Amino acid sequence: MTSTLHVDSVTKDFGSVRAVEDVSFTVDEGKFVTLLGPSGCGKTTTLRMIAGFETPTEGRVRLGDHDITTEEPYLRPTSMVFQNYALFPHKTVGENVGFGLKMRDVPPDERSDRVAKMLDLIELPGIEDRGIDELSGGQQQRVALARALITEPEVLLLDEPLGALDLKLRKNMQVELKNLQEELGITFVYVTHDQEEALTMSDEIIILNEGEIEQRGTPTEIYESPRTRFVADFIGDTNLLDGTYVENGGGNGNAAAVECGSVDVPIDSLSAAADGQSLSVSIRPEKIALGDGAGNGNENAVTLRGEVEDVIYQGNVAKVHVTIDGTELVLEQQVIDTVNLPTPGSECTISWDQENTNVLTG
Amino acid sequence: MSSQDDVATDPVRSQRTPETSTLRERVLEWADSEVFKGAISLGPVLILLTVFYAVPVALLLIYSIFVEDPFASGLTFEHFGRFVDVSAITSLQFSELSYVRLLGRSIGIAVIVTVLSLVISYPITYYLGQHAPERWKIALVMLVIIPFWTSYLIRTYAWIPILSNNGFINSALTTMGLPSLPLLNNYVGSIIGLVYVFVPFTILPLYASMEGLDSSLIEAARDLGASRWEAFREVVFPLTLPGALAGGVFVFIKTAAAYVTPSLLGGTSGRMYAQVIETQFGTAFNWNFGAALAVILVVVVLGTIWIAMRWGIDVKGSRGLGGGGL
Amino acid sequence: MSVTDSIRDRVRSDSDPNDGAGSGLKLATVLTYLFLYGPILVVVLMSFDAGRYGLRWDFTTEWYASLATRSDLIDSLWLSIQIGIVVMIISTVLAVVAAFGLSRFDWPKRKGPIATYLIFVPLTLPIIIYGIGLFVFFTQLGIGRGFLPIVVGHVLYTLPFATLVVGAGVIDLDRTLEEAAMDLGADPLTTFREVTLPALMPNILAAALFSFTLSFDEFLISFFVSGGGAVPLPVRIWGMVRADIEPEVYAISVVVLLISIAIAAMATRLRRF
Numbered sequence: 001m002t003s004t005l006h007v008d009s010v011t012k013d014f015g016s017v018r019a020v021e022d023v024s025f026t027v028d029e030g031k032f033v034t035l036l037g038p039s040g041c042g043k044t045t046t047l048r049m050i051a052g053f054e055t056p057t058e059g060r061v062r063l064g065d066h067d068i069t070t071e072e073p074y075l076r077p078t079s080m081v082f083q084n085y086a087l088f089p090h091k092t093v094g095e096n097v098g099f100g101l102k103m104r105d106v107p108p109d110e111r112s113d114r115v116a117k118m119l120d121l122i123e124l125p126g127i128e129d130r131g132i133d134e135l136s137g138g139q140q141q142r143v144a145l146a147r148a149l150i151t152e153p154e155v156l157l158l159d160e161p162l163g164a165l166d167l168k169l170r171k172n173m174q175v176e177l178k179n180l181q182e183e184l185g186i187t188f189v190y191v192t193h194d195q196e197e198a199l200t201m202s203d204e205i206i207i208l209n210e211g212e213i214e215q216r217g218t219p220t221e222i223y224e225s226p227r228t229r230f231v232a233d234f235i236g237d238t239n240l241l242d243g244t245y246v247e248n249g250g251g252n253g254n255a256a257a258v259e260c261g262s263v264d265v266p267i268d269s270l271s272a273a274a275d276g277q278s279l280s281v282s283i284r285p286e287k288i289a290l291g292d293g294a295g296n297g298n299e300n301a302v303t304l305r306g307e308v309e310d311v312i313y314q315g316n317v318a319k320v321h322v323t324i325d326g327t328e329l330v331l332e333q334q335v336i337d338t339v340n341l342p343t344p345g346s347e348c349t350i351s352w353d354q355e356n357t358n359v360l361t362g
Numbered sequence: 363m364s365s366q367d368d369v370a371t372d373p374v375r376s377q378r379t380p381e382t383s384t385l386r387e388r389v390l391e392w393a394d395s396e397v398f399k400g401a402i403s404l405g406p407v408l409i410l411l412t413v414f415y416a417v418p419v420a421l422l423l424i425y426s427i428f429v430e431d432p433f434a435s436g437l438t439f440e441h442f443g444r445f446v447d448v449s450a451i452t453s454l455q456f457s458e459l460s461y462v463r464l465l466g467r468s469i470g471i472a473v474i475v476t477v478l479s480l481v482i483s484y485p486i487t488y489y490l491g492q493h494a495p496e497r498w499k500i501a502l503v504m505l506v507i508i509p510f511w512t513s514y515l516i517r518t519y520a521w522i523p524i525l526s527n528n529g530f531i532n533s534a535l536t537t538m539g540l541p542s543l544p545l546l547n548n549y550v551g552s553i554i555g556l557v558y559v560f561v562p563f564t565i566l567p568l569y570a571s572m573e574g575l576d577s578s579l580i581e582a583a584r585d586l587g588a589s590r591w592e593a594f595r596e597v598v599f600p601l602t603l604p605g606a607l608a609g610g611v612f613v614f615i616k617t618a619a620a621y622v623t624p625s626l627l628g629g630t631s632g633r634m635y636a637q638v639i640e641t642q643f644g645t646a647f648n649w650n651f652g653a654a655l656a657v658i659l660v661v662v663v664l665g666t667i668w669i670a671m672r673w674g675i676d677v678k679g680s681r682g683l684g685g686g687g688l
Numbered sequence: 689m690s691v692t693d694s695i696r697d698r699v700r701s702d703s704d705p706n707d708g709a710g711s712g713l714k715l716a717t718v719l720t721y722l723f724l725y726g727p728i729l730v731v732v733l734m735s736f737d738a739g740r741y742g743l744r745w746d747f748t749t750e751w752y753a754s755l756a757t758r759s760d761l762i763d764s765l766w767l768s769i770q771i772g773i774v775v776m777i778i779s780t781v782l783a784v785v786a787a788f789g790l791s792r793f794d795w796p797k798r799k800g801p802i803a804t805y806l807i808f809v810p811l812t813l814p815i816i817i818y819g820i821g822l823f824v825f826f827t828q829l830g831i832g833r834g835f836l837p838i839v840v841g842h843v844l845y846t847l848p849f850a851t852l853v854v855g856a857g858v859i860d861l862d863r864t865l866e867e868a869a870m871d872l873g874a875d876p877l878t879t880f881r882e883v884t885l886p887a888l889m890p891n892i893l894a895a896a897l898f899s900f901t902l903s904f905d906e907f908l909i910s911f912f913v914s915g916g917g918a919v920p921l922p923v924r925i926w927g928m929v930r931a932d933i934e935p936e937v938y939a940i941s942v943v944v945l946l947i948s949i950a951i952a953a954m955a956t957r958l959r960r961f
Binding site (some may be wrong): 052089091 | 852862864865867868869870872873874875876878879882883886887889
């Protein structure tokens with residue numbers, strides 16, 4: 001039995017406010033998919049509709065062939081890990097983890113065996129009798145995970161489960177969660193506003209903005225080839241240039257260019273774009289090199305001359321701000337030797353491979 | 363599991379096919395609606411409130427407008443007329459408006475008691491909310507709350523041995539060679555007793571405001587050169603006034619209708635309005651007139667709340683702290 | 689003299705700039721506690737005093753000894769406890785139902801506040817009005833005075849308080865706990881039994897204890913509707929105070945105070961302030 005999760009044209013209104021608008025996606029069995037977006041983008045509402053805590057205003061949610069759009073949450077084969085963990089404060093760790101089994105009338109003996117196994121899995125063996133308030137934040141997080149996993153759900157829903165942990169613990173848990181997911185082969189639908197978390201763990205990322213899907217893709221696709229201005233801006237740092245599309249622009253025999261103020265950024269000819277149309281381009285700072293290095297024998301290189309405005313040292317990297325006739329670009333340079341950092345006010349050449357120019361259509 | 367799709371309460375399905383929805387579906391859908399759930403959970407309570415609260419109070423209103431037995435005798439305004447005593451007004455003998463004067467005195471005492479309660483409440487709540495050491499705070503607040511929940515009858519008559527002519531205060535005064543003071547069986551006794559019984563009604567909401575006040579605001583004022591008193595006047599007082607007023611309104615309406623305290627401590631000059639209402643039912647057996655007097659008191663109380671709400675005072679803000687009512 | 693100098697002078701003039709509370713504030717606080725507890729202390733002192741009033745105090749326990757012989761007082765105490773328990777049970781159950789009704793459902797815009805106000809009207813109208821109304825009501829019904837009217841009056845009197853205490857818990861209750869239970873397979877009834885009710889237990893217990901003390905100490909309603917052999921203790925005490933000839937009144941009062949203070953202390957402990 002395949003249990004692909006289908007979210008079909010789902011819309012959710014709260015009164016006159018539309019939280020989610022016509023969102024569709026599928027998640028194949030065993031995949032780790034992240035819903036990523038700023039707060040208020042509709043990601044949590046979408047998750048809650050999959051869990052059954054909200055009923056879509058329009059559209060359907062299916063699991064395999066089974067329509068679960070209006071099925072009560074307690075009848076769905078989904079489990080949720082809540083942002084605040086929602087561990088029952090009046091129950092012990094063991095009672096919390098075993099709760100789902102108790103609801104399914106699993107006999108006490110089997111229940112305690114499975115709870116013990118689950119606690120082993122999350123590397124907190126033998127803490128059945130502890131109270132919830134005796135656990136650290138990280139331990140509570142694991143217990144919440146164990147409680148959700150013990151019923152062997154077809155889909156595990158995670159609502160910013162690492163949000164309350166400190167940075168270091170969060171990084172460790174990201175790796176552990178990913179390993180656990182691969183080991184169990186359960187479908188994970190993960191909600192976060194933390195792009196780094198999404199890039200680290202996901203098989204695929206769905207970026208939501210104002211209730212609609214902006215882009216869907218693997219972490220590499222999302223980062224390397226953002227398709228919309230929102231995605232380019234939201235994920236990582238980037239140079240965003242707004243301009244107009246010009247066929248055969250920029251001289252130099254380019255197929256086309258986007259004229260962005262004082263800078264012409266050469267791009268491939270676009271069949272979908274008309275002359276004079278407004279377009280934006282995005283170039284990641286780490287793709288730009290000082291000097292004409294990127295053009296080293298590469299005829300696709302874009303090379304520009306400018307002046308170093310500012311150099312911001314950040315430890316392993318330095319951010320170099322360069323102005324080209326008033327247009328500012330930021331590039332990121334590995335700091336191997338602080339002596340070799342450029343000095344503000346000096347002339348410089350910068351270059352990048354034209355492949356790294358992303359044309360943003362939305 | 364297979365029947366899950368057939369659940370008739372499914373709002374989406376029902377919405378989509380209104381023309382095919384049967385009566386049963388519509389009933390089930392309605393049963394699932396929030397209003398129905400609300401009605402089910404509040405219904406018993408609302409019925410109880412109607413039958414055993416609204417009806418008894420409404421009975422007084424009915425009594426007040428009949429000559430004698432309701433519906434068996436004629437409608438009349440004579441009981442209200444007796445309250446204002448039209449003949450005394452037309453003959454300009456205002457001193458004979460005894461019921462009006464009694465109500466006026468009750469309201470006057472209520473104002474004094476409210477002001478005194480607020481004056482007493484400010485220092486203790488300022489201390490508890492802003493300065494009390496954290497580990498003592500819960501205990502200290504509990505100490506304020508506990509008298510609130512103990513018999514007001516006992517706490518009121520406890521003042522008799524303190525205030526009477528041969529009580530603690532006057533014995534102490536005479537021992538020191540000072541003249542004794544008339545503290546009991548007059549309006550002084552009523553006021554002391556009423557402040558004592560009702561001061562928690564202002565302390566508790568005011569404490570909530572003080573507790574919620576960001577102490578860095580006071581520090582900022584002090585940093586900018588305000589003395590303690592100036593910081594209180596400019597920052598603490600205006601920010602906590604809503605809590606104080608909410609409690610104050612409550613003290614006012616409770617005091618205006620006080621019966622037990624003036625009966626025990628007030629004597630003749632401390633006699634209050636609620637006492638004459640009781641007399642009509644207890645000894646005078648004039649229910650209709652008593653009911654009219656009661657209706658007037660209700661109007662005063664509701665009018666006070668209405669005015670307070672018009673002024674933007676959150677009267678409900680103090681309700682959670684109720685208890686020991688009179 | 690510059691502005692800063694004058695400010696510095698003023699700050700210095702405060703007795704102790706590092707100590708947050710001025711000594712005047714502390715004194716006022718101490719005096720307020722004295723005011724709150726002085727009369728209660730007086731009742732305790734009087735209950736052990738052989739004489740009456742005044743500064744002379746002769747220790748005795750004879751009033752407590754004679755309490756044991758006062759079967760009227762013991763009957764009234766027992767009746768007050770019985771009424772308190774019945775009222776506590778009815779009020780608490782209704783309060784749980786009402787608290788959910790008030791805070792859990794999306795009332796149409798205006799009906800919600802109206803329902804809230806209806807429940808809290810008994811908090812604002814004078815108790816004496818309600819006591820008299822209830823007296824007239826039960827007289828009209830031909831039931832007259834007695835146990836049933838007292839219980840009815842006390843249930844209506846305590847219900848708003850109990851509803852507030854339970855309602856505060858319902859509002860504070862983390863709804864994701866219930867969602868988590870449902871998500872793990874608990875149907876609504878099981879969720880209520882396994883998660884909602886236990887989480888609300890402190891508030892429910894507090895509401896029950898408050899209902900009991902409120903009823904146990906209630907005087908005005910009982911004053912109008914008690915009689916026919918059913919005289920609760922506060923009404924009995926009222927009679928003793930008015931007659932002013934029975935010194936046992938202080939001893940029985942101490943018993944009442946001990947019971948209500950103990951229960952109120954338990955209840956305030958349960959409620960999270």
